[in-house]
Amino acid sequence: xxxxxxxxxxxxxxxxxxxxxxxxxxxxxxxxxxxxxxxxxxxxxxxxxxxxxxxxxxxxxxxxxxxxxxxxxxxxxxxxxxxxxxxxxxxxxxxxxxxxxxxxxxxxxxxxxxxxxxxxxxxxxxxxxxxxxxxxxxxxxxxxxxxxxxxxxxxxxxxxxxxxxxxxxxxxxxxxxxxxxxxxxxxxxxxxxxxxxxxxxxxxxxxxxxxxxxxxxxxxxxxxxxxxxxxxxxxxxxxxxxxxxxxxxxxxxxxxxxxxxxxxxxxxxxxxxxxxxxxxxxxxxxxxxxxxxxxxxxxxxxxxxxxxxxxxxxxxxxxxxxxxxxxxxxxxxxxxxxxxxxxxxxxxxxxxxxxxxxxxxxxxxxxxxxxxxxxxxxxxxxxxxxxxxxxxxxxxxxxxxxxxxxxxxxxxxxxxxxxxxxxxxxxxxxxxxxxxx
Numbered sequence: 001x002x003x004x005x006x007x008x009x010x011x012x013x014x015x016x017x018x019x020x021x022x023x024x025x026x027x028x029x030x031x032x033x034x035x036x037x038x039x040x041x042x043x044x045x046x047x048x049x050x051x052x053x054x055x056x057x058x059x060x061x062x063x064x065x066x067x068x069x070x071x072x073x074x075x076x077x078x079x080x081x082x083x084x085x086x087x088x089x090x091x092x093x094x095x096x097x098x099x100x101x102x103x104x105x106x107x108x109x110x111x112x113x114x115x116x117x118x119x120x121x122x123x124x125x126x127x128x129x130x131x132x133x134x135x136x137x138x139x140x141x142x143x144x145x146x147x148x149x150x151x152x153x154x155x156x157x158x159x160x161x162x163x164x165x166x167x168x169x170x171x172x173x174x175x176x177x178x179x180x181x182x183x184x185x186x187x188x189x190x191x192x193x194x195x196x197x198x199x200x201x202x203x204x205x206x207x208x209x210x211x212x213x214x215x216x217x218x219x220x221x222x223x224x225x226x227x228x229x230x231x232x233x234x235x236x237x238x239x240x241x242x243x244x245x246x247x248x249x250x251x252x253x254x255x256x257x258x259x260x261x262x263x264x265x266x267x268x269x270x271x272x273x274x275x276x277x278x279x280x281x282x283x284x285x286x287x288x289x290x291x292x293x294x295x296x297x298x299x300x301x302x303x304x305x306x307x308x309x310x311x312x313x314x315x316x317x318x319x320x321x322x323x324x325x326x327x328x329x330x331x332x333x334x335x336x337x338x339x340x341x342x343x344x345x346x347x348x349x350x351x352x353x354x355x356x357x358x359x360x361x362x363x364x365x366x367x368x369x370x371x372x373x374x375x376x377x378x379x380x381x382x383x384x385x386x387x388x389x390x391x392x393x394x395x396x397x398x399x400x401x402x403x404x405x406x407x408x409x410x411x412x413x414x415x416x417x418x419x420x421x422x423x424x425x426x427x428x429x430x431x432x433x434x435x436x437x
Contacts, residue, residue, distance in 0.1 A: 029199045033208050036188070036195035037215075043181070043188035044215050044222075050178040051222045057174035061167040068164035071152040078141065078148040085141035089134040096127035183353040185219050224345055225293040230270035233261070233296075234330070241265050242298070246278065246328040248285070248320025253377045256288045256310040257320070257328055263298035271296045273306065275345075277313075277337040278328045285320040285327060286312045289380070291345045311344055315381040315392050340384060343436045347379045350434035360426045363419040378427045383436040394424040 103120040106113065151157060192212045199205040221227050236242040243262040249255055257278060263269045272295055278288040290310035298304060312319065320327050331337055351372055354360060364371035381392040398413075398420045407413045431437025 029195075030204060033192070033195040033199050036192040037208060037211050040185070040188035040192040040212065040215050043185040044218050047178070047181040047185040047219060048222050050174070050181040054171065054174040054178040057167070057171040061164070061171035064160070064164040064167040068157075068160040071148070071154070071157040071160070075145075075148040075152040078145040082138075082141040082145040085134070085138040089131070089138050092127065092131040092134040096124070096131045099124040099127035179352060180356060182219065182223055182349070183356040185215075186349055186353040187357070189215050189219065220345060220349070223349060224275065224291055226275075228272040228293055228295045230272040230295055230297075233271045233273050234333075236269060236271050241269055242271065244330070245325060246330070247325055248322055248328055250319050250321045252286065252312040252319050253373050254309060255307050256290070256312070257308045259306045259308050260303065261296055261298060261306065262303040263301055266300045268300065269298045271298070275341045277331040277333075277340060278308075278310065279331040280317070280320060281327050281329055284317065286314050286317045287331075288320075288328075289313050289340050289344045289384075291341055291348060311377060311380045313340065313380065313384045315385065315396060316390060343383050343434070344376075344380055346434040346436060347383065347430060348376055350430050351375050351379070354426075354430060354433065359429060360422075362422045362426055364423075374423060375426050375430055378423065379430045379434070379436070382427055382431055386437065394420065397424055397427075 099120070103117070103124045106117045106120040109116070189212060192215070196205060196208045196212055199208060233242070233244065237244045241264055243264055245260045247258045247260070249257060259273070261271065272293065274293055276290045278290060280287055288308075288310040290308050292309050294306060296304055296306055355368060355372055355375075360371060360375065362371055362374070364374055378392070378397060381396075385392045398417065401407075401416055401420050401423075402413050405412070405416055407416055428437065
């Protein structure tokens, strides 16, 4: 065999070896990705079940709370009725006294007017009848109040209150498990995303990426209540079937607004409240991002008020105060508003996951709710302002912390700066992990 032939054989053998080596590597990447996707799927299913269980537990807790409150509500109602009955008896007694005095004056008047005496006597009799009825009503009210008080202090009432408290704790535990399972599902989805990225580009990777995106969508549906049944609120309002109004609460995060919906029809209406962007009509106040969906069911002509949970989208403006109807409105859906809603949803989910894994160390770590709100709000501000002429920075956070703490001297401010650094570090970590910064 000549030199050229030997060279061709060597090249062919090397190519064969390379191919044999690549196939195990590809198979390994596919296997790892499929395993990660299976794990993520199981985690999402667990999160869905935990969320459904928490919903059931919360519904049971609400029912138990209402049942436990009924005896006290009845006791309060009968106590108010008793007070009214006492007031009526006092008024009736005074009226009778006045009527008797008037009768006596007419009887003593000279010359005597028999018609006037007769009229005064009629009024006195009416006053006496009124007093008698008032006494009977008072006795009945006292009997009802005594019975209601006894029922409120009964063993059954105490058992109902104990059950309500137990169901409340069970609901809190169920919701806590749901939050933990959601975070675990997020972690599993992130692991699946990384595993899929190791698969060589092509249809195999594309199919797996679609599966991971589907899992992420399922988890968001759980967290934010997406995909509810019924016509959208926007379409119902556009058709005139419902009337919608908004009012602020003065809050920056959490319960930021109240949505009042009135059914203008003679039929029951079921509406789906999609996540929304709330705009300030005057532009003097904060706009809000409401990342959560919900539903509302209205009977014919019925009006309901739905609390909206959201996050402020502009750090440089004050919250919309309560009692300024017409200031807030639901902004039309645009690519920009959709991107902001998605960004806030990603921030919230990422914050939950990072907090549960102990990623944050802040002055609020002993109060997880406060820490979570702080990270979510400041990450949202950093996200929504990033491409504006006034991006939110650590200096803005420091200024707010100093103002809230009443720090005015350099020494007082310096004592707070470590906490500012910790919070801002959490904001930056969250923004990067949520892919919004």
